[in-house]
Amino acid sequence: MSFLNSYIYYIGAFGLILIGLYIILVKHNLIKVIIGLGILDTGVNLFLISVGYITKGTAPIFSRPGIDSELMVDPVPQALVLTAIVIGVAVLALALSLAIRLYQHYQTLNLRKIKEQRW
Amino acid sequence: MVNPVLLIAVPLGFAFAIPLFALFWKASTKYIPPVALAFNLIVSLELLTKVFENPVIVSIGGWRPPFCINLVAGPVGVLFSAIIALVGFLVSIYALDYIKEGTTEGYHTLSLLLLTGATGVVLTGDIFNLFVFFEILCISSYALVAYLRDKAGIESAVKYLIQGAVGSSLLLIGIGLLYGLFGTLNMADIAAKIDSVSPISLFVPMVLLITGLGVEAAIFPLNAWLPDAHSSAPSSISAILSGIAIEVGLYAVVRVVFTIFGASSILLFLALLGVLTLLIGEICAFSQNNIKRMLAYSSIGQIGLILFALSIATSGGVTGGLFQLVSHTLAKALLFLAVGYIIYRTGSLQISEFEGVGKKMPLTCLAFTIGVFSLVGLPPFIGFPSKFLIVQAALATKETIFIMLIGLALLGTVIEVAYFFRVIQAMYFKGEEGKPQAQNIAFRHPNKPNVGTREAPVAALIPIFVFVVLIVVFGIYPKLVTDVLNSAATEFLHRYDYIRSVLG
Numbered sequence: 001m002s003f004l005n006s007y008i009y010y011i012g013a014f015g016l017i018l019i020g021l022y023i024i025l026v027k028h029n030l031i032k033v034i035i036g037l038g039i040l041d042t043g044v045n046l047f048l049i050s051v052g053y054i055t056k057g058t059a060p061i062f063s064r065p066g067i068d069s070e071l072m073v074d075p076v077p078q079a080l081v082l083t084a085i086v087i088g089v090a091v092l093a094l095a096l097s098l099a100i101r102l103y104q105h106y107q108t109l110n111l112r113k114i115k116e117q118r119w
Numbered sequence: 120m121v122n123p124v125l126l127i128a129v130p131l132g133f134a135f136a137i138p139l140f141a142l143f144w145k146a147s148t149k150y151i152p153p154v155a156l157a158f159n160l161i162v163s164l165e166l167l168t169k170v171f172e173n174p175v176i177v178s179i180g181g182w183r184p185p186f187c188i189n190l191v192a193g194p195v196g197v198l199f200s201a202i203i204a205l206v207g208f209l210v211s212i213y214a215l216d217y218i219k220e221g222t223t224e225g226y227h228t229l230s231l232l233l234l235t236g237a238t239g240v241v242l243t244g245d246i247f248n249l250f251v252f253f254e255i256l257c258i259s260s261y262a263l264v265a266y267l268r269d270k271a272g273i274e275s276a277v278k279y280l281i282q283g284a285v286g287s288s289l290l291l292i293g294i295g296l297l298y299g300l301f302g303t304l305n306m307a308d309i310a311a312k313i314d315s316v317s318p319i320s321l322f323v324p325m326v327l328l329i330t331g332l333g334v335e336a337a338i339f340p341l342n343a344w345l346p347d348a349h350s351s352a353p354s355s356i357s358a359i360l361s362g363i364a365i366e367v368g369l370y371a372v373v374r375v376v377f378t379i380f381g382a383s384s385i386l387l388f389l390a391l392l393g394v395l396t397l398l399i400g401e402i403c404a405f406s407q408n409n410i411k412r413m414l415a416y417s418s419i420g421q422i423g424l425i426l427f428a429l430s431i432a433t434s435g436g437v438t439g440g441l442f443q444l445v446s447h448t449l450a451k452a453l454l455f456l457a458v459g460y461i462i463y464r465t466g467s468l469q470i471s472e473f474e475g476v477g478k479k480m481p482l483t484c485l486a487f488t489i490g491v492f493s494l495v496g497l498p499p500f501i502g503f504p505s506k507f508l509i510v511q512a513a514l515a516t517k518e519t520i521f522i523m524l525i526g527l528a529l530l531g532t533v534i535e536v537a538y539f540f541r542v543i544q545a546m547y548f549k550g551e552e553g554k555p556q557a558q559n560i561a562f563r564h565p566n567k568p569n570v571g572t573r574e575a576p577v578a579a580l581i582p583i584f585v586f587v588v589l590i591v592v593f594g595i596y597p598k599l600v601t602d603v604l605n606s607a608a609t610e611f612l613h614r615y616d617y618i619r620s621v622l623g
Binding site for chain 2: 017020021024030033037040041044047048051074076077080083084087090091094095098099101102105106111114
């Protein structure tokens, strides 16, 4: 069990990443593919957070006395994740707006049926 | 001395000012990108003379590296930012007349953001910052590919977005793994500590970083989006995407391989990938009838050649690769800009419809021909010295594998000659004897087809001919750029100098 306790976040993160990649590769519906992108993003964010995670950790505020610096979590991954979330939101919003346009042109969201451009 | 931060801050500020200007005076917005990029060009050129001995390191927030986000304006960074500003400036002048319909202020905002992102990628010294600027570049290019809102543009943008987003996620996982290993995001700091862990644990982050960045650099198995995206965008954006965006992606790959990992064992693999990319691109371009798809595939081929040259990893090879990069940027931007108006006037993307254009639009076609001659490497244009340097460097390695690969690369050039000269033949040497207007494929242009025999307007001819002059001048006097390219190659090859200059 101690193995699970220390690695559960990594397992979860890579589980989400793999689920996201699977959806993107296999599903035909554009909305599902975008959902896959969202899950992939979430997995990556969870992974970044777990890099700096400490069990029962606290905020890294040095000016407050009486806090063990061993227990302070690393703030850098959290800053990274904030940025990554914002970027992910922008990409998802753009993808959804493109999906609306795509539907207006083709009356379908099935990516296997939309094949005007090819090699 | 000017602060290199301005190279990013000024265009970023202008980009977000454009929607505000559009509220009051919409016609003014198109003049903002040329102003911002002219500023960037002047600052880059001024910095270029100063960074030869010591790169300028800018630490943001008053902390010393590796604790802050820093910019490294070394020879490579400033060279790239000068090229980006130059091409961006000329293309933005072209766009003054070319982009008339649609939400033009959106176009100008996004194109300026794209160029800001590109400048940020080449100047930053922090790997997460590189990711952020990369995303600025990618997101604006997804939106710009879909600018015309037609079928092809939207479909290509969706493809590009899905592949690009997966690539960015892989890149971010790689960055996370590197942070977990080294506890730092500063590229020089990671590079300094890279020997302290076993090579096995570095393999996964390296593969993730190269794959993630390789999507944007269009290295062979990852380039399915490129021909669609580059051919469906407006021609001015195709010029920026082909001339800048993929080169910046390639810069990031090379920076990761050379500077961060110092990985010499992977170079042969990259050289093989480069030649494979080159052959695939040229062979696909050969079978195209659509002029913009042909140019897009030709970009894939050129990227392969540049990657091959950089992977030789000798001073001559890297100089040749960077030279080829500059020459491809100039020539491909010129070709896309010229083709933009040829398509506009003939109302078609099919090469067979270009018959007799050479007589109707002599200046544009002359520029197109010069671009083609430079791209295939005829003297006295810039493509000749760059390809010559690459061949020389490959032969100088005296290794059988590199000599065989350069033979294959030259075979690719022969294919390139064959398909490009087909276009020139159609332009100049085929008659126009009462051929009926064929039903051509869906017309894609921001403006209504303005079929006629007139030349391109002056606002388009000026940037086109500035490119022509640059191509001829650098072709006749390659010494003008080789000094800068040599010091840039030194920055790539001597990673300890880079580390020392950043960390002090």
